[in-house]
Amino acid sequence: MRTKHRDTATGRDDTLGTRERVVRATSALMQRQGFDGTGIKQIAQEAGATLGSVYHFFPGGKQQLAVAAVRHGDREFADLLREILDSEPDPAAAVMACTRSLAEGLRESDWVDGCPVTATALGTAGRFPDIQQAAAEAFEHWHALVLDKLRAAGIRDEDADDLAWTVINTLEGAELTAQVSRSVKPLEAAGRHLARLITLYQQAATTP
Template sequence: MNSKNNSREKILNTATKLFQINGFSATGLNEILKESKSPKGSLYYYFPDGKEQLALEAIQLASKSIIERLGITLSKYSDPIEAIKYLISNIINDLKEENKLQNISISLIALETYSSNERLRKVCKDAFTALSNVYTHKLIESGFSKQRAEELGMTIEIMIEGAITICVTRKDTVPLSIISNTIEALLS
């Protein structure tokens, strides 16, 4: 990888992490530059539209990472109940160990930008749809009808995203544990 791509990647990876942890508004460009150890000119060279362009690409990168992780985790079990419980236990462990949202959720940026930035709202919407589709695909593989799998996939995505938001707000993982305990009833 050449140094130009490496510099761009460092800025984008740092922005992705900070946007997921701190949110869009609370993350400043100077903070991104400082943490990525990049000169200011690099940011505007690679992201000429500034913070919004950086956020759009960061959401797409985070979404891709979360979807890949979700797919790998769910593939460890053929039974969707076991797979989703395993996924939730991984999220609980991540929240306990790291107490952050990196590569777990884009909810923070979605919640703070949905009414003020249409481009960011749309890319977040697409990310949430893609996440629901991963659950839907798992359920279809397990024998659920397409319509029922789509309904349940969205329901599971809503439950997990909502539980993550409440967990970080409460600073405990009880909401995710409750979701894990109700997955069997939901999918039976």
């Protein structure tokens, strides 16, 4: 029954298992519409699955779906972030490359694909601790990646941790502002200023 054909219109890949297709559809839909704006029947339709299949793989219902979607978004952005950070030896240049990549992704999606976990996490702030914790763990993973890069570049340990948080914060906020404003300007400014900040702490580390 399952064909090896890729549906170019919806981006759905029938070679993936049902569970994976459902997770990806949930992630994509909640990224755009948030938790409450996304229906399970809509997820099933987008994934090319039926309601029975969805509840077979996710007996915990919508909440379990959201947690899986957030974790998927976590891995997805972590892979992108790792790739970009590895491609540039200089951390300042690497962070600027990140802002360019985020800007490109936003523009290509006509300003609808923002951070894959923010929309889901924000709408469920105090209501579903599981979802919130999955989102918090995503931020921590991304922070760890940036932290490694900063430390490898010689930035002092006591500076690097906070600086890595500011990098994540600013990327997050700039993407959000850029999306709402439909302009890459906030992301461009963020890249320039983060690069400036990073080189500042690099100099501080080499001249004690």
